[in-house]
Amino acid sequence: MTSIADLPVGRTLGDEARAGVHWGVAHALPTLVLRRAAGRGDLQARLIRVGSMGTEEVFDLVEQIRSSGPLYRSRLGHVATSHAAVRHVLTSDDFRTGLPTADGPLGRISRWSAPSTLHPVEPPSLLVTEPPDHTRYRKLVTRVFTMRAVERLRERTEEIASDLLDRMGPRAGRPVDLVEAYCAALPVTVIAEILGVPESDRGQVLDFGQAAAPSLDLGLGFRRYRSVNRALTRFDAWLGEHLDHLRRNPGDDLLSQLVAVREDGQGLSETELRATAGLVLAAGFETTVNLLGNGIALLHAHPGERARVDADPSLWANVVEETLRLDPPVLLTGRMAVRDTTLADQPVRAGAMVTAILGGANRDPAVFEDPLRFDVGRSNARDHISFSAGRHHCLGAQLARMEGEVGLRAIWQRYPDLRLEPGARRRETRILRGFQALPATLGPGSR
Template identity: 50%
Template sequence: MESTRTGRRAGPVRHRIRWLAVHGFVRGASKLLARRGDPQGRLIADPAVRADPVAFTEELRARGPIVRAAAVHMTVDHKIANDLLRSDDFHVIAMGSNLPKPLQWVANRTRTGLLHPLEPPSMLSVEPPQHTRYRKLVSSVFTTRAVAALKDRVQETAETLLDQLAGAGTVDVVERYCAQLPVAIIGDILGVPDEARPRVLEFGELAAPSLDIGLTWSQYRTVYRGIEGFNDWLSAHLEQLRRTPGDDLMSQLIAASDDGAQLTQQELLATAGLVLAAGFETTVNLLGNGIRLLLDQPEHLGTLAARPELWPTAVEEILRLDPPVQLTARIAKVDTEIDGHLVRAGEGVILYVAGANRDPKVFADPHRFDLERENAGKHLSFSGGRHFCLGAALARAEGEVGLRTFFERFPDAKLAGDGSRRETRVLRGWSSLPIELGSRAAVSARP
């Protein structure tokens, strides 16, 4: 695999050593810990936790506001999670940074140089002043006004995709709709040509487990195949836009970087890559999770048809109940006492966002899908503090327009099978979801 830092290809031995240090050791240890009931071990190695994370988070809640696991602390408490996301006493985690010191040394020595969402200079793994510099650059072009102007484009794209499904009978709605809508939108705004979008989507699917730790060797190889392909494509894409810029936001991002932002090429690649990947990967999950939740509780569809003004709250409830990103983590910079529980400097805390979103101290009847919940938007599904998701407004718009338009067009849609979940823990979504569209299809409202 080509290294964008060293220019040398990382060979199979280097990758095998890296996998052993970053994933293999953790995976083996987690299996042993899971047998003993340790929550951290279960999170990584117990397939029942991935299948039913709600039951797991409720077990954690019953054990107290913050739970000590083998090597980290864990919380599903909304206030604690919210506070830690905003605390200057905690920082984000980079891949391998909380491993035992010898393994950290190996992980650092075997970095591939390829872009990775949990390795610097990704915005997900750095803090100020680097994070401030990167975020300021993205914010300068990814403005609220720019995002608001996209809503008509989201509507037009949704209707075009649904036109193509008319008369199709039973379809995999993830493949045919949930994945296609966000990749088309983010492709438009970031200058990705139509012919490249299937490849970008493929890279995203291959690399989706990259946020997880404890990958199998097979998963690790698949992830890095996706990351390598994305690196190569993105480097060429940025160079093409630099030579022939358009009016898209990616061209503006390059111009802003070249015009005094003083980002290195690697920093620009990492920033552009994260904006592109995050712009469609989590939204695919939001749409798929939303369609499944609404089909499982079809009484809400009747209410939404009669009262479409409730769609924004419906989207917030979907984000709260089945968030595309299930958890995040922070590391203590100093010894900190949390609710009488000591977290020492260097120790990690897993913030189980999906559990915090169901905290009964914040949300009344927290497991109920409530279309009139006044504080539905108080969920933590977009993180918080300085790492709050820059694309939150766009994701909400795509969720609202994408779901409303789908059910307006196919009011008789119903499940045609169980579907299958992605084999990921940090990201949660459907890899396939068969839907029978029904015989009653509304005609597109477009002229």
């Protein structure tokens, strides 16, 4: 099969001009608005700008916003931080995905100038479509990604984790980047096997995910914007070839089943299939990379909690839930009000944007006792909203939970003396939250 790197981008001068227009409307203009609002003390604008630095100041700002009440009114819209308000935004028919400018002049310019390749936050992506299309897509995909199918993968995931840890063994006395060697390698191998991606292409799929992760963000610089679009273009072309290959040579992987699946005689169109497969492939490992890195860091910082899990291994599943709650792999999401409504007893006008801070809802003291404490035995840790809620609840939630449990348990049981070293770096993304690098010394291994 042709590799992602070998495929031509194929952009013309006209494409470059349109790209400049699209970047200006979709990123440069919002950046200017954000900069001005942040300079005037707007907490939401400051949160978005600080989010790109990957610092812990993000949660300090979340708590400042929370202190103003369950619904903060900013120059950009509304911000929900309470558990109840965030859940309401995500589950109510009064809100949907999309932007208020979509039908205005800026929206028309953005659509005219947008790249023709598929994008994770553009239709027909499951992230942003609404019923009836969303209902049809999700029904077809859900038949393939069932809990039973995920549990059948548990033993294979344990084998992959063990193999990766074996490979890391000879480096036990030297620093190793856990993101590169383990946190990324585990989920990308699992999702690649699920989707029938040949081993020779998996490194490039990982490179794609890392290059395209900022595509969810607002306010990209032009160089980063072009880099993201090149990655999306190459991935789109590679994905088309991969799907053609599976049609000619179907396997027992789940993507082959998705290609063939039908509901009432109708399956996914080519565009819908590419969008869904691309989203599942990228989202199927990007967020799990963050979950594993965040979990390792939390357990390292709390040796007392790690000792509790050592004494009671049945807590490993709850370790995953508490990690998702306290340091979620996705910090926030957004919705638009489709009609005049109320949220947290405050009026919200039709067309207004509401930013739902998942990381804020997960630290709501009205729901979680001592919410800033990492507690592996927390009885209601699973009440977090890190996988969203309602019709856009994460399709891969069960897969992420299983991989998180297997991955965290395996590395700490194999290397109980693992020590994180200076040099850890957070990702410079506003929506996805995780580590770009996590250097560690493993210490002597233990079976």
